[in-house]
């Protein structure tokens with residue numbers, strides 16, 4: 365079996381949860397080795413709960429979960445030796461320099477000093493952090509700090525890395541920097557489990573994705589698999605007056621600025637595109653985005669209800 369993480373019928377009910385409310389419900393999931401795996405879902409979907417269970421930080425209620433073939437409950441110590449985790453909203457120790465933070469982390473993981481020093485230097489170089497090595501962490505921007513966190517897990521000898529919302533609260537440029545760091549980390553054939561509610565991020569980075577909603581697995585596969593499994597895998601926009609009735613025979617129609625957005629099956633999308641061209645209407649056609657898929661599967665947008673907590677997270681980033 366070549367799984368990095370394998371969960372079966374995993375269930376988690378927090379103490380004092382309202383009756384019948386489980387944070388994870390019958391979750392069966394297989395994360396293959398050596399790739400970036402994206403766990404996506406709205407706030408409260410259960411992503412952090414899953415990460416904390418897999419990283420041996422939280423007990424589960426029932427089901428089974430293995431990391432690299434080791435039972436997370438019974439062999440927690442051995443699991444811990446092969447994983448590294450950046451928890452949600454974590455921050456590296458502020459009063460240290462960048463190189464000290466990484467070095468100390470490796471020492472705490474049990475590496476000998478020479479090895480720890482060498483790995484620290486390599487990781488800082490790999491993530492373009494060498495010029496900041498002697499800078500105090502508290503004087504870095506949010507994006508650089510997350511990059512330091514990435515350097516810590518990259519420098520570790522762990523085979524399975526957990527990154528829980530590594531870019532939440534960062535500005536777009538800083539997010540890109542962290543993406544690049546994550547991509548580089550994954551080039552070493554290690555497994556990265558990434559949670560995010562930024563769907564562009566999940567799509568840009570993940571070889572496979574799992575979509576969770578209210579603790580349940582809704583959809584799993586490569587981005588292409590996910591597209592193939594929705595009813596309407598294509599989106600067509602037409603910028604012209606079209607009789608809405610006519611458009612409805614092609615798929616699901618919604619009004620947009622200056623025209624219509626139609627979700628359709630491939631054949632219908634092509635036909636509609638041809639028709640629009642014949643009538644001289646401006647059109648665009650392409651596969652649905654992960655955002656579209658989410659909306660179709662969950663029935664709500666991923667951002668719904670998350671705006672408030674997002675603002676809080678962003679605030680805490682600069683606190």
Ligand SMILES: Nc1ncnc2c1ncn2[C@@H]1O[C@H](COP(=O)(O)OP(=O)(O)O)[C@@H](O)[C@H]1O
Pocket residue numbers: 378379381387405406407408409410411412413414
């Ligand atoms: N320590 C806790 N005690 C009780 N309930 C919790 C705790 N942590 C999370 N929950 C609940 O479990 C559910 C899943 O939360 P979480 O795993 O943090 O979701 P996500 O990371 O996807 O936002 C939510 O309903 C949340 O309120």
Ligand SMILES: [Mg+2]
Pocket residue numbers: 411412413452528529
């Ligand atoms: Mg979370």
